[in-house]
Amino acid sequence: MSFELTILGNSSSTPTSRRHPSAQVLKINNDFILIDCGEGTQNQMLRYKVSHNKIRYIFISHMHGDHFLGLPGLLCTMSVQGRIDDLDIYCPEELEFLINLQFSLSDVQLKFKVVYHKLQFDAPKEILATRDYTVTSLPLKHRINCAGFLFSERVYGRKINKQEADPLNLNQAEYENLRNGGDYKGKDGKTIPNAKLTFDPRKSFKYAYITDTLYDEELLPHIERFDLLYHEATFAHDMVDRAKTTFHCTALQAGKIASRAKVGKLIIGHFSARYQNLEELLEEAKDVFPRSDIAEEGKTFKMR
Numbered sequence: 092m093s094f095e096l097t098i099l100g101n102s103s104s105t106p107t108s109r110r111h112p113s114a115q116v117l118k119i120n121n122d123f124i125l126i127d128c129g130e131g132t133q134n135q136m137l138r139y140k141v142s143h144n145k146i147r148y149i150f151i152s153h154m155h156g157d158h159f160l161g162l163p164g165l166l167c168t169m170s171v172q173g174r175i176d177d178l179d180i181y182c183p184e185e186l187e188f189l190i191n192l193q194f195s196l197s198d199v200q201l202k203f204k205v206v207y208h209k210l211q212f213d214a215p216k217e218i219l220a221t222r223d224y225t226v227t228s229l230p231l232k233h234r235i236n237c238a239g240f241l242f243s244e245r246v247y248g249r250k251i252n253k254q255e256a257d258p259l260n261l262n263q264a265e266y267e268n269l270r271n272g273g274d275y276k277g278k279d280g281k282t283i284p285n286a287k288l289t290f291d292p293r294k295s296f297k298y299a300y301i302t303d304t305l306y307d308e309e310l311l312p313h314i315e316r317f318d319l320l321y322h323e324a325t326f327a328h329d330m331v332d333r334a335k336t337t338f339h340c341t342a343l344q345a346g347k348i349a350s351r352a353k354v355g356k357l358i359i360g361h362f363s364a365r366y367q368n369l370e371e372l373l374e375e376a377k378d379v380f381p382r383s384d385i386a387e388e389g390k391t392f393k394m395r
Contacts, residue, residue, distance in 0.1 A: 132161035324359035346379030360386030
């Protein structure tokens with residue numbers, strides 16, 4: 092299974108002359124998933140050759156404008172350019188009201204159906220399950236209700252060791268038993284342990300999107316050993332008091348979360364417009380967690 096993450100926007104609150112508000116596209120096999128949709132997202136999709144009509148799901152973390160203001164325009168463009176397939180949007184319940192009100196006042200009639208799925212913010216909850224992966228929403232500590240999203244690849248059972256298993260002439264039920272971890276019991280009463288007839292399944296790939304939040308160690312058990320973590324890093328640590336007041340994090344704090352969660356790689360983003368040079372923030376995160384990188388706009392992280 093392939094995982095590719097393309098960064099469309101990495102700025103917080105307001106755009107700058109070189110950076111755009113939060114947005115990224117995650118491609119899992121043939122599914123294109125838009126995560127947040129700040130102002131200018133569709134322009135960024137054009138710039139980095141991401142087809143908006145391939146988007147299957149959209150996830151909006153919360154109702155601050157830098158995470159959703161690009162959505163009305165994107166939906167209109169999809170309709171004008173002939174989209175007819177349903178579009179699933181996972182979002183705070185207020186977003187459906189806002190979009191419908193705006194389209195009603197401007198007499199916009201989409202040519203496709205938008206299916207809104209209301210997020211809950213009281214506990215982690217699996218919100219999407221496909222054949223290949225699941226998505227879980229994770230409540231974050233921000234000024235308003237806000238969710239992170241956990242994307243986890245499905246792995247189906249143990250792999251059969253054909254060299255050992257084929258001579259046994261197993262039936263379908265016996266193969267399924269082995270895939271599910273059971274031992275083989277022969278007609279002669281002898282038992283062959285599962286480990287001799289199967290291989291361990293391939294490790295599931297996991298990606299965590301943790302946007303606007305206070306520094307929160309309660310996240311750790313939910314993202315432990317994830318392969319890739321995106322974590323907001325709005326400020327440098329000399330502004331830690333400002334970060335706390337605005338319910339955000341510093342780059343150093345993002346590095347601490349990555350280190351304590353033992354993730355494979357950290358990407359930091361959601362940068363305050365005050366920072367022209369992002370290397371300062373990257374070095375701060377790297378001091379705590381060396382496997383850190385910047386969510387650079389236009390960059391694609393190929394994870395498998």
